[in-house]
Every structure is written in structure tokens, then in C-alpha cells.
Amino acid sequence: MPSIISVRDLKKQYNPPDGPIAVCDVDLEIQEGEIYSLLGPNGAGKTTTISMLSGLLTPGGGSITIGGHDITTEAQQVKRLIGVVPQEIALYSRLSARQNLNFFGQLYGLSGKELKQAVEEVLAMIDLTDRANEKIETYSGGMKRRVNIAVGLLHKPRIVYMDEPTVGVDPQSRRRILDTVLELKKQLGMTVLYTTHYMEEAQELSDRVGIIDHGEIIAEGSTGQLIQTVGEEDQIQLRVGEQEIPAAIISQMEQVEGVTHIRQQDGDLVVRATRGRRALPALITIASHSDVQINSVTVKEPDLEDVFLHLTGRGLRE
Amino acid sequence: MRELIAITVNDLRVFLQDRSNWFFLLIMPMVFVFVIGAVFRSSGGGEAPRIRMDIVDGDHSPAADALIAGLAAANPSLIVCPYANLSASEGENPCNLDADQAQDFTGELAAERLKDGITYATLTLPAGMQAAMLAGETTTLIFSADPSLSAPGIALQAVQSVTTRSGGALVAAGLTTTAALDLNLITEDDRSAFFLARYNEAEAMWGPPPPVVVRTEAIGAVEEKDSEAGFGGGYSQSAPGMAAMYTMINVVGLAAILVQERLDGTLQRLIVMPIRRSQIIGGKILRGCAVGLLQMAIILGLGALLGVHFGSNPIAIIALVLVYVLTIAAMSIFLATISRTPDQATGIALMASMALAPLGGAWWPLAVVPPFMQTIGHISPIAWFMDASNTIIYQNGGLADIMTPLLVLLGFAAVFFALGIRRFRYE
Numbered sequence: 001m002p003s004i005i006s007v008r009d010l011k012k013q014y015n016p017p018d019g020p021i022a023v024c025d026v027d028l029e030i031q032e033g034e035i036y037s038l039l040g041p042n043g044a045g046k047t048t049t050i051s052m053l054s055g056l057l058t059p060g061g062g063s064i065t066i067g068g069h070d071i072t073t074e075a076q077q078v079k080r081l082i083g084v085v086p087q088e089i090a091l092y093s094r095l096s097a098r099q100n101l102n103f104f105g106q107l108y109g110l111s112g113k114e115l116k117q118a119v120e121e122v123l124a125m126i127d128l129t130d131r132a133n134e135k136i137e138t139y140s141g142g143m144k145r146r147v148n149i150a151v152g153l154l155h156k157p158r159i160v161y162m163d164e165p166t167v168g169v170d171p172q173s174r175r176r177i178l179d180t181v182l183e184l185k186k187q188l189g190m191t192v193l194y195t196t197h198y199m200e201e202a203q204e205l206s207d208r209v210g211i212i213d214h215g216e217i218i219a220e221g222s223t224g225q226l227i228q229t230v231g232e233e234d235q236i237q238l239r240v241g242e243q244e245i246p247a248a249i250i251s252q253m254e255q256v257e258g259v260t261h262i263r264q265q266d267g268d269l270v271v272r273a274t275r276g277r278r279a280l281p282a283l284i285t286i287a288s289h290s291d292v293q294i295n296s297v298t299v300k301e302p303d304l305e306d307v308f309l310h311l312t313g314r315g316l317r318e
Numbered sequence: 319m320r321e322l323i324a325i326t327v328n329d330l331r332v333f334l335q336d337r338s339n340w341f342f343l344l345i346m347p348m349v350f351v352f353v354i355g356a357v358f359r360s361s362g363g364g365e366a367p368r369i370r371m372d373i374v375d376g377d378h379s380p381a382a383d384a385l386i387a388g389l390a391a392a393n394p395s396l397i398v399c400p401y402a403n404l405s406a407s408e409g410e411n412p413c414n415l416d417a418d419q420a421q422d423f424t425g426e427l428a429a430e431r432l433k434d435g436i437t438y439a440t441l442t443l444p445a446g447m448q449a450a451m452l453a454g455e456t457t458t459l460i461f462s463a464d465p466s467l468s469a470p471g472i473a474l475q476a477v478q479s480v481t482t483r484s485g486g487a488l489v490a491a492g493l494t495t496t497a498a499l500d501l502n503l504i505t506e507d508d509r510s511a512f513f514l515a516r517y518n519e520a521e522a523m524w525g526p527p528p529p530v531v532v533r534t535e536a537i538g539a540v541e542e543k544d545s546e547a548g549f550g551g552g553y554s555q556s557a558p559g560m561a562a563m564y565t566m567i568n569v570v571g572l573a574a575i576l577v578q579e580r581l582d583g584t585l586q587r588l589i590v591m592p593i594r595r596s597q598i599i600g601g602k603i604l605r606g607c608a609v610g611l612l613q614m615a616i617i618l619g620l621g622a623l624l625g626v627h628f629g630s631n632p633i634a635i636i637a638l639v640l641v642y643v644l645t646i647a648a649m650s651i652f653l654a655t656i657s658r659t660p661d662q663a664t665g666i667a668l669m670a671s672m673a674l675a676p677l678g679g680a681w682w683p684l685a686v687v688p689p690f691m692q693t694i695g696h697i698s699p700i701a702w703f704m705d706a707s708n709t710i711i712y713q714n715g716g717l718a719d720i721m722t723p724l725l726v727l728l729g730f731a732a733v734f735f736a737l738g739i740r741r742f743r744y745e
């Protein structure tokens with residue numbers, strides 16, 4: 001089956017020839033009905049990529065084909081297929097949510113009953129039916145975000161781009177947004193291109209994740225596949241504070257089954273182990289026999305953060 | 319088209335949602351119409367101003383009579399004295415003359431009246447004028463006026479338009495008379511009568527003179543305060559002046575909303591929708607026009623309620639309003655391309671309007687300023703609007719009479735659109 005989104009060698013440099021290279025040789029193949037996340041830190045080039053894929057920015061090079069239409073020559077056909085949820089809230093704040101939705105709906109070619117129904121549907125989806133007639137400027141950040149998303153879904157596009165839709169919202173709104181994304185895929189079979197710098201979101205939502213950094217996709221695959229690249233090891237953090245840990249104890253711990261690596265870092269003993277939970281009792285026994293006091297224990301399974309760290313030597317949010 | 323209308327309607331809604339916009343659209347301009355109207359008003363009403371012009375007829379010939387009749391018909395605002403008294407009904411005294419003075423009107427009396435401000439201009443028709451005309455020689459009519467006043471401008475305009483017309487008729491009559499003589503169709507004895515007959519025919523072929531608008535109230539008002547005769551300006555100045563200025567302030571000020579939309583991202587949102595860019599910018603232009611029309615309707619409507627008479631050619635005033643509003647909408651798009659922030663756009667719009675309005679004669683008639691200032695003033699679109707509106711209001715001008723200002727305004731619009739649309743950035 002051909003991909004619904006197919007991107008080859010996409011490039012973009014702002015203010016050439018000296019400006020920043022925001023996107024560099026990006027290739028994407030996204031299947032219909034897939035949720036694909038672009039995960040990357042601030043300035044990685046996520047928004048620039050989305051902007052080119054939605055026809056807002058002219059690509060500096062490469063090709064973009066969406067639903068079989070080339071974006072440069074058949075922009076209008078592409079635009080009919082896609083819904084865009086921009087990173088910044090883009091709404092008329094003096095108007096109500098319903099007025100905003102009515103207006104944008106008209107621009108998507110909806111009218112009359114069809115428009116009314118579409119508006120009510122998305123309002124229900126974002127759980128804002130009761131307050132739909134209030135002005136946007138009176139809404140909380142999370143409510144604005146939800147309306148911002150709703151505009152992109154009005155015309156039930158086959159593809160929706162969501163650019164960091166959860167930035168700056170309370171946990172409740174965030175949960176609501178993530179659930180909405182999952183519903184879109186499940187109930188409507190929408191294809192979702194989602195960008196985020198929260199690895200938990202990418203991990204929860206995505207069929208596949210592309211890790212983007214400095215304008216390049218440095219790794220791609222399902223969460224499981226990506227994590228395998230750093231190994232299946234758990235990380236056990238034993239909080240020991242300022243205590244001196246004798247080398248003998250460390251080598252004793254290294255003998256425990258599954259443990260592959262131990263280092264001391266910032267008042268923690270960081271132990272890497274396959275199947276960390278099994279190794280944990282033995283580690284604690286060793287510690288207590290040698291009067292090492294353990295203040296707390298954390299077991300962390302490897303995640304996309306580790307993948308990013310492994311690939312770039314940096315954290316996602318620094 | 320549907321999308322274009324949707325954008326326009328939505329943008330209007332955004333604009334009208336803001337209460338402060340209503341203040342600038344409704345309250346402020348109304349206050350200014352009253353204040354400025356009061357400054358220029360000398361009589362009780364807001365009627366078209368009546369300007370007295372004395373004619374000292376030293377010729378007493380049919381040609382002189384034709385010229386005077388032409389003057390009286392040229393501009394309903396012009397009171398041609400002492401003839402207006404002679405044709406006035408019983409008890410009326412539009413020229414502020416007693417019967418003897420009207421019968422035996424002298425150059426000395428005219429000079430005195432001019433000095434006292436009872437009239438605004440004097441036109442002297444020299445003895446032998448008709449004879450000179452018949453002989454094909456140049457005749458000089460003497461026009462004197464107090465140059466510091468605006469009213470003589472209107473009087474002079476009337477004189478010039480009538481003499482141009484008469485001049486054209488004279489040439490025609492002269493040519494046909496000479497031809498008739500050459501062909502021996504007439505004899506030298508018939509020459510004078512033949513010439514006059516041809517002159518009248520040619521004059522008639524210019525078409526009917528503009529209809530005379532009779533305004534007895536105005537004349538009555540003049541009677542009451544006869545020492546300050548004539549030109550009141552009043553709302554006929556302030557209504558079009560403030561309409562022009564506030565249309566500029568409010569419509570050019572829309573650039574701020576446009577810049578805000580770019581910052582808010584709603585403009586970018588429009589681009590990723592399946593509509594063309596021309597529909598987006600078209601919607602923005604249409605919104606400008608709609609706000610401008612609303613502003614014009616409010617202020618000119620108020621003017622009409624206050625008695626301003628916008629001539630008898632609705633087509634002319636409608637065309638003027640449409641063209642002016644389009645010009646200002648174009649300026650607004652241009653401003654949006656050069657402003658980085660909404661505040662900057664608002665500031666420039668206000669500053670530009672406050673400079674261009676007085677310069678263009680929105681606050682006082684341009685006729686009161688020195689000629690070089692009148693020339694400079696015409697860099698302001700408002701000057702062209704006021705020129706046309708004065709022609710419509712004071713001379714009952716039609717579409718043809720305001721063609722020059724209309725074309726100049728369209729030129730402004732074309733330049734601003736060309737600059738604005740090309741430079742317009744959506745991101």
C-alpha cells in the first residue's frame with residue numbers, strides 16, 4: 001500500500017545563505033491510519049516540517065506527496081485532505097468558540113446543517129459544548145488548546161497534523177487531548193502526524209516515532225524497536241546520599257544476576273540490569289549487610305528519553 | 319466567492335465586537351462634525367452656503383444679460399446681485415439692497431459692499447463688451463475679491479466656468495458668422511443679430527444649465543444675519559471632512575487588526591485551508607471597504623439630517639464614496655505590510671490621518687489656504703475627496719464634473735494595492 005504521506009529529502013534553510021538550517025534531508029513514509037510522532041527537543045525542526053507539509057512554507061528542497069498529490073503543484077487538493085493544529089493557538093479571541101468553528105468550517109466548504117452538525121460534534125469531542133458561546137479570551141489555556149485542535153478536525157480530514165498540542169495545559173486537558181487523538185485513529189481511521197517533546201506522549205500514542213534533532217531524523221520505528229537499540233536493560237537508582245561506597249561492595253553487586261553496569265552519580269548508585277526487579281532484592285541485601293543505607297529506590301524501564309540520550313548524549317528537555 | 323464573503327463577514331464581526339471601535343466610528347466623528355460645523359456656520363441652518371457676488375454691468379447688452387443669466391444658473395450657491403433682488407419675490411432681499419440701490423447699482427456701491435464683507439466678490443462687465451465680442455476681440459472682465467476668504471474661490475469658479483462656456487459659444491458663433499458672411503448668406507447689416515442668434519444656439523448646445531436648487535430657508539437665514547452674508551460652510555464642510563478623516567483613521571487603522579492576525583496565527587491558519595490567497599486578501603480588502611462605507615454612511619447620513627444637500631446626482635456621491643473607500647482600503651493593506659506590531663500600525667494610521675486631514679481640507683476648506691498649500695495639500699487623498707464633494711455639494715456637480723478627483727483617487731488606490739498586495743506577508 002502506498003504511503004498517504006511521502007516525503008523525500010525535505011530541506012529548509014531560513015534566510016539563506018546564512019540562516020539556520022531547520023530541516024535537513026528528512027524522509028517520511030506514513031501509512032493511512034497510522035499515528036506517527038515526531039519527537040524532538042526545542043528547535044529540532046518539527047514546526048518547520050509541519051509547516052512545509054501543510055503548504056504554509058515553501059520547501060527549500062525535496063518533495064512532498066500527500067494522498068497522491070504533490071504539495072507544490074496540487075496544493076488545494078492537499079489542503080482539502082489535511083487538518084492542521086498549529087503549535088500556537090490561532091483563534092479569534094474576541095469571538096466565541098462556536099463563532100470560530102462556524103467561520104473556519106465555512107472555509108472548509110461546510111454550510112447549513114452539515115456545518116452545524118460538524119461544529120456540535122467537535123464541541124462534544126473537546127467537551128466544551130456548555131461554554132461554546134463564551135468568548136475565547138475568557139477561556140483557560142487548556143480550553144483554548146482544545147478549541148485550537150477542534151478547528152483542525154471540523155471537516156473530518158483524512159490526515160491531521162498536530163504540532164505540540166499539549167504544551168502548557170493542565171493534566172486533565174492533556175489527558176482529554178491524548179484520548180481525542182486515540183479516538184480519531186480508532187473511530188475515524190484518521191492518520192495523525194503528531195509532534196511533541198514529551199516522550200511519554202510519543203510512547204503512549206504512536207504506532208511509530210521519528211526522533212528528530214537538528215533538522216534530521218536520527219532514528220525511526222515503533223517505541224519497542226527504538227528502545228531495543230539501547231538494550232532491554234532497566235535502570236535501578238539506589239539513593240545513597242553522601243556515603244562512601246566501598247569498591248568491594250560495588251563488585252559484589254556486579255555479581256548479582258542480570259546486572260551489567262554500576263556507576264555512582266549525584267548521590268545515586270545507578271545500576272543497569274536486565275529484568276531489574278528480579279535483581280533488586282539481592283542488591284538491597286548486599287547493601288544492608290554492609291551498613292550502606294538506602295534512602296529510596298527507583299526502577300526505571302528504558303524509554304525514549306534513554307534512546308535520545310543514547311543517540312545524542314543530551315536529554316530531550318535541556 | 320462564498321469563502322470571500324465568509325472572511326469579510328467574520329472580519330467585520332471581529333471589528334465590531336470591539337466596543338472601542340464604535341467609539342471611533344460613531345461618537346468621535348459625530349462630535350467633530352458638530353464642533354467643526356459650528357465653527358464654519360454663520361447662519362442657523364446647515365444649508366448650502368450662499369455667496370453673494372455683485373455684478374457691475376457697464377454694458378447693458380444682450381450678451382451681458384446672457385452672461386449674467388449663465389452665472390446665476392451655474393451654481394445654486396451663488397447669489398448674483400443685484401439681479402437676484404430684481405427676480406426675487408416680494409419681501410425678499412437676497413442681495414441686501416434697497417430698491418433704489420438695486421435699480422441703480424454702481425461700481426462705488428459694489429466696492430463698498432465688498433469692503434464691508436456684504437459680498438464676497440465683484441465682477442465688472444466693461445462697457446462695449448458685446449461690441450468687442452462681436453468684433454472677435456478679447457474682452458476683459460474684472461473680478462475682484464478678498465483673497466483671504468474661501469467663498470470667492472467658488473464665485474471665481476462659477477465665473478470661469480461660465481466664461482469658458484461663453485468663450486466656446488463665442489468661437490462657434492464667430493466662426494459661423496464669418497462663414498455666413500463669406501458665403502454671402504447674410505449681409506453686414508444682419509451680422510449682429512445673426513451672431514447673437516448663433517451664440518445663443520451654441521450656448522444652448524452645451525446642454526441645460528445645472529438645475530437651480532431653490533432654498534428659500536437659506537435666503538431667509540441670510541436675511542436675518544445679513545452683515546455676515548453668505549458662506550457658512552457649516553456642516554457642508556464638516557460632514558464630508560470628518561467622513562473623509564474618520565474613514566481614513568478607522569479603515570487604515572484596520573491594518574492593526576491585520577498585523578495582529580499575523581501574530582495570532584489566524585492568517586497562517588487561513589493559508590492551510592483549501593482557499594486561495596486572493597480570497598484571503600480580497601476578504602481583507604472587502605472588510606476595509608465595508609467599514610469605510612459604514613463610516614461614510616454614518617457621517618454623511620448625519621450631515622444629510624443636518625441639512626447638507628449632496629446635490630441632485632446620487633450617482634456622483636455614490637461613486638465618490640466607493641472610490642474613496644477603496645483607496646483607503648488599499649492604504650490599509652499597504653500599511654499592514656510595513657508594520658511589525660499592531661501598535662505601530664495604529665500609530666502610523668492615526669498620525670497619517672491627522673496630517674493628511676487638515677492638509678487635504680477636511681477641517682477647513684482648502685480655499686482658505688494659500689495656493690502653494692492647496693497644491694501641497696493635494697498629496698492627500700482627502701483633498702481630492704473634498705474637491706469632488708465640494709463640486710457635488712456647492713455646484714450640484716455630476717459624475718463628469720468629479721472625474722478628475724475620481725481618477726486621481728483610483729490612481730492612489732492602484733499604487734497602494736500594487737505595493738501592498740505584492741509585499742503582503744502571511745507569516
Ligand SMILES: Nc1ncnc2c1ncn2[C@@H]1O[C@H](COP(=O)(O)OP(=O)(O)OP(=O)(O)O)[C@@H](O)[C@H]1O
Nearest residue numbers: 014020021022041042043044045046047048049197
Ligand atoms: N521564521 C524563522 N526564521 C528563522 N529561523 C527560524 C524561523 N523559525 C524557526 N527557525 C529556526 O529553525 C529551527 C527549527 O525551528 P522549529 O520551530 O521548526 O523547531 P521546533 O522543533 O518546532 O521547536 P519547538 O519545540 O520549540 O517548537 C530553529 O533553530 C529555529 O530557531
Ligand SMILES: [Mg+2]
Nearest residue numbers: 046047048087
Ligand atoms: Mg515547534
